[in-house]
Amino acid sequence: xxxxxxxxxxxxxxxxxxxxxxxxxxxxxxxxxxxxxxxxxxxxxxxxxxxxxxxxxxxxxxxxxxxxxxxxxxxxxxxxxxxxxxxxxxxxxxxxxxxxxxxxxxxxxxxxxxxxxxxxxxxxxxxxxxxxxxxxxxxxxxxxxxxxxxxxxxxxxxxxxxxxxxxxxxxxxxxxxxxxxxxxxxxxxxxxxxxxxxxxxxxxxxxxxxxxxxxxxxxxxxxxxxxx
Numbered sequence: 001x002x003x004x005x006x007x008x009x010x011x012x013x014x015x016x017x018x019x020x021x022x023x024x025x026x027x028x029x030x031x032x033x034x035x036x037x038x039x040x041x042x043x044x045x046x047x048x049x050x051x052x053x054x055x056x057x058x059x060x061x062x063x064x065x066x067x068x069x070x071x072x073x074x075x076x077x078x079x080x081x082x083x084x085x086x087x088x089x090x091x092x093x094x095x096x097x098x099x100x101x102x103x104x105x106x107x108x109x110x111x112x113x114x115x116x117x118x119x120x121x122x123x124x125x126x127x128x129x130x131x132x133x134x135x136x137x138x139x140x141x142x143x144x145x146x147x148x149x150x151x152x153x154x155x156x157x158x159x160x161x162x163x164x165x166x167x168x169x170x171x172x173x174x175x176x177x178x179x180x181x182x183x184x185x186x187x188x189x190x191x192x193x194x195x196x197x198x199x200x201x202x203x204x205x206x207x208x209x210x211x212x213x214x215x216x217x218x219x220x221x222x223x224x225x226x227x228x
Contacts (some may be wrong), residue, residue: 006069014046014203018076019172020208023104024085029078032093032164032208047077047085049097057075057086060095075101114176114182124227130170130177131224138161138219171200176222184227196218 031046035123051059052068063073075097077085084089085092097133141147141162147155178185178193185193195217 003148006074008205010069010071010074012077013071013202014074015205015208016201017071017101017105017108019108019167021076021079022078022103023076023100024078024081025103026101027078028080029080031076032076032168047075049073049075049094049101051086057089058097061094072077114173114180116180120184120227123177123184126177127174127226129173134170135168135180150195160207163203168204168207171204172183178226189226190224192220192222192226 006073018031020031022031047057048056048068050061050063050068050073051057052065052164053059067073085097117126120164125206137159139145141155141159143159145155148159175197182190182193196219199217199219203219206212206216
């Protein structure tokens with residue numbers, strides 16, 4: 001049977017589950033700079049628990065070849081850790097890597113979880129600084145900024161870097177705040193939240209993968225008025 005390629009939804013889920021860090025508990029290296037400097041060009045490079053082929057690391061396993069590019073058999077590792085675990089499969093077994101992945105995903109969920117607020121003012125106070133920072137970056141270096149017109153190359157570099165370092169983490173925090181406080185939203189605000197989730201996912205994947213999809217929805221401007 002011909003082996004499947006890693007699908008786009010699996011790549012997105014894999015990246016989101018790692019929040020852009022190596023899942024080795026002794027490492028946790030941030031991967032965004034590694035993508036930025038070209039050391040890694042695609043999330044396809046990161047990393048199989050059971051190898052894609054039987055001759056690869058941990059490849060002699062009952063898991064069918066057709067299932068080896070699915071989310072459950074993939075783990076995000078930096079290039080160094082990827083090399084180490086594949087050269088030492090007796091030490092870094094399937095069970096070890098699966099535990100790394102599970103423990104890391106649980107830690108990210110705990111870290112990114114936001115409090116449940118009692119009123120709209122509290123929620124707004126948590127949300128506002130993140131929205132303001134994202135807007136400042138977009139206004140200064142985004143595709144429609146004055147810098148993008150007059151200093152295109154410099155602006156593109158800054159927009160890409162700050163998107164990875166600031167906007168993407170901020171967007172995740174915004175989604176967490178909104179998701180945990182939907183009880184404070186109006187029906188209209190819930191619709192805006194759903195649009196933002198689509199934007200957040202598409203924006204993030206476009207920046208990380210480099211495969212720009214023009215169908216990704218724009219940032220919903222009504223989000224700036226959330227909880228007012």
